[in-house]
Amino acid sequence: MTKEELQGATEEEQQAQSKKALKKQQKEAEKAAKKAEKQAKMASEQQSTEENDFAKDRYGVSPMVQSQQKLDRELVRVQDLTPEKADQLIWLRARVHTSRAKGKQCFLVLRQQQFNVQALVAVGDRASKQMVKFAANITKESIVDVEATVRKVEPKIESCSQQDVELHVERIFVISQAEPRLPLQLEDAVRPEGEGEEEGRATVNQDTRLDNRVIDLRTTTSQAIFRLQSGVCQLFRDTLTKKGFVEIQTPKIISAASEGGANVFTVSYFKTSAYLAQSPQLYKQMCICADFDKVFCVGPVFRAEDSNTHRHLTEFVGLDIEMAFRYHYHEVIDSITDTMVQIFKGLRDNFQTEIQTVNKQFPSEPFKFLEPTLRLEYTEAVAMLREAGVEMGDEEDLSTPNEKLLGRLVKEKYDTDFYVLDKYPLAVRPFYTMPDPNDPKYSNSYDMFMRGEEILSGAQRVHDAQLLTERAIHHQIDLEKIKAYIDSFRYGAPPHGGGGIGLERVCMLYLGLHNVRQTSMFPRDPKRLTP
């Protein structure tokens, strides 16, 4: 556009503008002026009140903790806030779970792990109006340091874990500020399925949870699950160590697949390739041949199976056991079942709070077991299934639905959620499984079940190089590839057996959960590699 044209256009515009429009413009200008005046007034007011804020140094955002000072200040844990602490002035560090301002008061729920407590900031001689406003505006999930007096309350605060006390805040400082928008709300993530549906409340689906695992892990349910999981590992170690077992560490990068070979991950290894271990099987057995007598191993195992089910992961934690026995492999079964029973007892006695916390969101019946553990033979199980109308062959493997049904039948008959199934058909087990001396169709192998789902697979292993070679040939395995393994048994090998347990499955089934991803902190499956 040329200058002239532009001028012409504006003239035209001016002409077009009616008186009405002019008036409107004027009005708007007046309005803006008023607004500016008001803002200026407010700003000056605020400034003046800020100047008047007597509690200015009792709240605020703390400078980043860069370890500049060693404060001699004791931080009390939220779970220790009981009526015994009443009227004491204490410091604590916690997250802001929720905050809700109500006139001259602001109620905060402060959370630490699975515990929470109510805190109150009220305008008075300790806190100013501005301080209450500041407290109300702290974003959810921010971490704060709070100095407060513990006060007994009546009636109980039902929504908190610390029901008998509340905190009267004297000082509050933000240590780490959370962004105002959270990818998921913690209350939504712990809501039991179906609850609050009428009010249109949301629940968070599993993928959203897993995508934002760090936040999901803060929920009371997740906190309880993984504390219990840690308990399982600890009980496993303690029990076996007491039984004279030695903990071993085995390599996870291996040169050949231990069983079969179809479902292993291949990794490039300098100029050649290697595999990720499916189980520490070979190494446990080598340790037995090397006179370690009883060994166990806790570590990651990898399965490259492309199965997207509720109970399969591509990487999970294996609890593996291998032991030499004297005359009968039932010595091994007894040792493993006793270990499991010690774990169940330990959980029942020491993790009641965690179990109940999980039950609140995912209700299930308490886990039942017998002492000594029930041991059924495969033929008995097949008979039970046939009696219930299932058609299956003598040497057929158990399908997942039949496995679950059998679990139900066993529960009904023996009232136990944990049992051993012994003497599997030889045909459905790996080549290193010892055949049954009485009937070559069967084998000295066993599975263990919790709530009708398999958690452990084990057997007496062939410790005779000759028989092992025969079995390998029968399974059409390339002898060259497993030469080192077979050779281990040539220089005197004691009879031995063992088994491997999936940690995540044990936790899932003990708690009666429905997906193994719930008991894996950062689950790996064919479709998930992050976070």
Next chain:
Amino acid sequence: MALRELSSLEKYLGQKKANKYSTQGNKKVPVLQNNNGPPLVGLVTIACHLAKEAKRPELLGDTAESRAVVQQWLEYRVTKLDSCTKEDIKTVLKELNLYLQDKVYLAGNQFTLADVFMYYGIHPLIVDLAIQDREQYVNVTRWFDHIQHYPGVRHHLPPVVVLRNRIYTGRLH
């Protein structure tokens, strides 16, 4: 299917000589050529006729009320049950389960043709049912087990295993 049901019924009624049947149409509706009259068409019609011939009128109900109930279930069998799709199965079983809650037989306390033909008709559904579902429709299963063990009824159908104890008690686990 319908013809085997009729021949099973004949055996149950103790008829020495089997009738000869033909079928008509795509749906293979059974036809019985009667010696003294026009042909009888349709499963329910023929079944009622056979019961009368065998001098077992009580199988059609012995009061006006039970006669109506028997006819209603026979009709249900050929209209609803026989044309039921996979999605309908649950509705049918739920309906029947509720109805049988306080009854031994479909027409109350007395065994009738309605039980025989509902049993024949529902058999394929029950065979395919998982044990958990059989337990869910516990009244249907109880009635079904009772009828399949009723003397002389089962004939051409394989027996279905029914568990006497409930194994899915409590919640999901």
